[in-house]
Amino acid sequence: MRILCLLKWVPDVDQLRYDRERNILIRENARLMLNPEDATAMATALGLKRDAPDTYIEAVSMAPRGAMPHLEDLVRRGIDHVTLISDPRHAGSDTWATSRVLARYLGTRDFDCVFCGTHTLDGGTGQVPAQLAEVLGLPLMVGICALVKLISQEGQAVVDVEGETAMMRFSIALPAVLGFQYSPERKLPYIQYEDLNRDVSSRITVLGNDKLGMDESELGLKGSLTQVRRLEVDALEAKDPVLLRVDQDGIDKVYHWLEQKGFLQP
Amino acid sequence: MKRVLVYIDEDAVEDSIDLLEVGRLIYGDKGFCSYALAAGVRYGAAGSLFDYMFQVKNGALPNYDTATIARCIEFLHRIYCFDAIVVPATHCGRMIAPRAAMRLHAGLVADVTGIGTDGDEVLMVRPAFSGRMLATVVCRGSGPVMMSVRPRVFTYEEPVLKSAEIIDVDVQDMKTPGIQLIERREKSEARDIRTSEVLISGGGGVIRDFHLLERLAEALHGMVAASRKVVDMGKAPRAIQVGQSGKIVSPRLYIALGISGSAQHVAGIRDAEYIISVNTNRQAPICSMSDIVVEGDSRAFVEGLLNRIEASNTQNSGDQKR
Ligand SMILES: Cc1cc2nc3c(=O)[nH]c(=O)nc-3n(C[C@H](O)[C@H](O)[C@H](O)COP(=O)(O)OP(=O)(O)OC[C@H]3O[C@@H](n4cnc5c(N)ncnc54)[C@H](O)[C@@H]3O)c2cc1C
Ligand SMILES: Nc1ncnc2c1ncn2[C@@H]1O[C@H](COP(=O)(O)O)[C@@H](O)[C@H]1O
Numbered sequence: 001m002r003i004l005c006l007l008k009w010v011p012d013v014d015q016l017r018y019d020r021e022r023n024i025l026i027r028e029n030a031r032l033m034l035n036p037e038d039a040t041a042m043a044t045a046l047g048l049k050r051d052a053p054d055t056y057i058e059a060v061s062m063a064p065r066g067a068m069p070h071l072e073d074l075v076r077r078g079i080d081h082v083t084l085i086s087d088p089r090h091a092g093s094d095t096w097a098t099s100r101v102l103a104r105y106l107g108t109r110d111f112d113c114v115f116c117g118t119h120t121l122d123g124g125t126g127q128v129p130a131q132l133a134e135v136l137g138l139p140l141m142v143g144i145c146a147l148v149k150l151i152s153q154e155g156q157a158v159v160d161v162e163g164e165t166a167m168m169r170f171s172i173a174l175p176a177v178l179g180f181q182y183s184p185e186r187k188l189p190y191i192q193y194e195d196l197n198r199d200v201s202s203r204i205t206v207l208g209n210d211k212l213g214m215d216e217s218e219l220g221l222k223g224s225l226t227q228v229r230r231l232e233v234d235a236l237e238a239k240d241p242v243l244l245r246v247d248q249d250g251i252d253k254v255y256h257w258l259e260q261k262g263f264l265q266p
Numbered sequence: 267m268k269r270v271l272v273y274i275d276e277d278a279v280e281d282s283i284d285l286l287e288v289g290r291l292i293y294g295d296k297g298f299c300s301y302a303l304a305a306g307v308r309y310g311a312a313g314s315l316f317d318y319m320f321q322v323k324n325g326a327l328p329n330y331d332t333a334t335i336a337r338c339i340e341f342l343h344r345i346y347c348f349d350a351i352v353v354p355a356t357h358c359g360r361m362i363a364p365r366a367a368m369r370l371h372a373g374l375v376a377d378v379t380g381i382g383t384d385g386d387e388v389l390m391v392r393p394a395f396s397g398r399m400l401a402t403v404v405c406r407g408s409g410p411v412m413m414s415v416r417p418r419v420f421t422y423e424e425p426v427l428k429s430a431e432i433i434d435v436d437v438q439d440m441k442t443p444g445i446q447l448i449e450r451r452e453k454s455e456a457r458d459i460r461t462s463e464v465l466i467s468g469g470g471g472v473i474r475d476f477h478l479l480e481r482l483a484e485a486l487h488g489m490v491a492a493s494r495k496v497v498d499m500g501k502a503p504r505a506i507q508v509g510q511s512g513k514i515v516s517p518r519l520y521i522a523l524g525i526s527g528s529a530q531h532v533a534g535i536r537d538a539e540y541i542i543s544v545n546t547n548r549q550a551p552i553c554s555m556s557d558i559v560v561e562g563d564s565r566a567f568v569e570g571l572l573n574r575i576e577a578s579n580t581q582n583s584g585d586q587k588r
Contacts, residue, residue: 011395013395013396013398013529013530014528014529014551016395016398016529094373095364095374095376096367096368096373096374099368121395121396121530122394122395123394124376124377124393124394124395124396125376125377126360126364126376126377127360127363127364127367127374127376128364130332130360130361130362130363130364130365130368131364131365131367131368133333133365134333134336134364134365134368134369135368138444139333139443139444139445140332140333140361140365141330141361141445142357142360142361143357158448161357162504163277163356163357163358164277164278164356164357165277165452165453166277166450166451166452166453167450167451167453168330168447168449168450168451169447169448169449169450170330170445170446170447170448171445171446171448172444172445172446173444173445176444181511182511184498224373224406225367225371225372225373225374225405225406225407225409226373226374226375226403226404226405226406227403227404227406228401228402228403229389229402229403229404230401230402231394231399231400231401231402232399232400232402233398233399233400239541239554239555239556239557241543241553241554241556241557241558241559242557242558242559243548243559243561244558244559244560244561245560245561245562246544246560246561246562246563246566246567246570247562248570250560250562250567251567251570251571251574252574253558254542254558254560254571255571255574255575255578257558258486258519261518261519261540263464263486263487263518263519264486264575265487266579
């Protein structure tokens, strides 16, 4: 079984600080974290490898070079190989451009399954897996809450999905693109102490566009079909609350407020 | 006349029909011709609201056959040259729209919650960074304007009644999708928290006293909701989880008990009219977006408020007897 895991690092949204004067979120110092759903996907893959050690897992990420230390850790956690697709010309790519670059690379690989998240916390479009599946001509399922089985000899995966109105179980022909939902039970394994400083450079490949050979007009802002005009902080951030305490006075004030707003009708 | 295609998801027929409002916001009431495509057979009220309805001749496609539906959309676009293609951001819609956009070489904006125009340009507003920011996005290039739209954000309130003309579509050589539905269990949701005007919501700070919330909900004619923390700990069903990976709610009153207000949680309550938060820490992020912050223990708050309500109820009934 060969699994490709697509991973993206995103800023930890809870650490973004809001600058009221300029009405912007300060992103610069926010810690980067592995998109939680991608971590679920990778933990699921590593779980399969634990049960079937001949499983081969390659992690693929399209990101700036600064992601390198994070990638090294993946190998220390048990991923067989990591590929970083990185080129300054990728900056500003929308999902259309991103998925075409990823598809270009994936098209050169031999695999049974692509694991990814359903959507990311920052952009959160959830479009990359579907666009990738379309370019590669593969079946796709997202919103997966459990992988029931994945057997390369049978050429199929069985997954559970939570839809709007129903829980569903699907069987999907391999190779396929599978997008996972965040699940806190499936965590990444810790790095073993003796692996903390292990040299893993031989298991990491960095690819620029010179290798992938896409036309420059297909990359970055130029190669994107959508454009962000404005990014503004949602107005909700700025209310001026009445401060009370949990004592008789506070309870009374809440009571009268509820009464006045009509929430205490019999 | 502009042409707008709306995809009707069989799992959310009414919500899909409401996307006619998006056409109206862009082109005005009389400025566009509406086309409905339902890959299944369920069109609901579409027959009396759209100008045209496509009927797939080779038989209904299940909504999870996203590859074939995307091909179907491409096929129709080649004939009708739509100006806008609007898909509900449902589980399947979110897979169909990107596949179709890829085939059409069109830019796609996901999970739209606001629409505007600037001259001929369509401005699409969507939440980003777990809803902490709003991004205004435009499509470039020559393709149709494509978007997936968050269900229930837009409602088609003053419908223009029509009688849709049915157009048969013959999609050639449909490949098997490689996906089979093995089992489907409908979720039995007693009542949907999205329908409640008042939500009493509990988080990490009331886990042990979570059962108390039910009484307060009853007293305020509302329903109980929860943060993910409570759901993950098995103290509440997933169906009542509020937030990015739960339900997006818009009650008149949201009482947040022991909820910190993480970005993912807050993403679900942007449209709440009033928020009261009870928290031992008044620096918790939820507080800056509340109308009233009550600093202190949420259990004591719930008990105190219940007593206060009961006290005045008995007083009132006493008054009536007199
Ligand atoms: C991909 C992803 C999706 C997610 N989706 C969602 C989602 O849809 N919905 C969601 O809710 N979360 C979601 N989360 C989780 C989210 O990040 C937070 O972890 C979660 O919302 C925290 O829940 P909480 O505020 O109830 O608990 P905590 O963070 O534990 O906060 C508890 C709060 O209670 C206060 N408190 C403690 N004791 C008391 C007391 N006795 N009385 C009063 N106050 C007290 C504390 O000061 C604190 O503010 C998601 C996370 C990820 C990674
Ligand atoms: N730059 C990227 N590199 C690798 N994987 C990505 C990248 N962008 C998105 N993905 C994958 O696609 C999923 C959905 O992302 P998105 O469409 O951006 O919401 C993520 O959870 C990742 O698994």
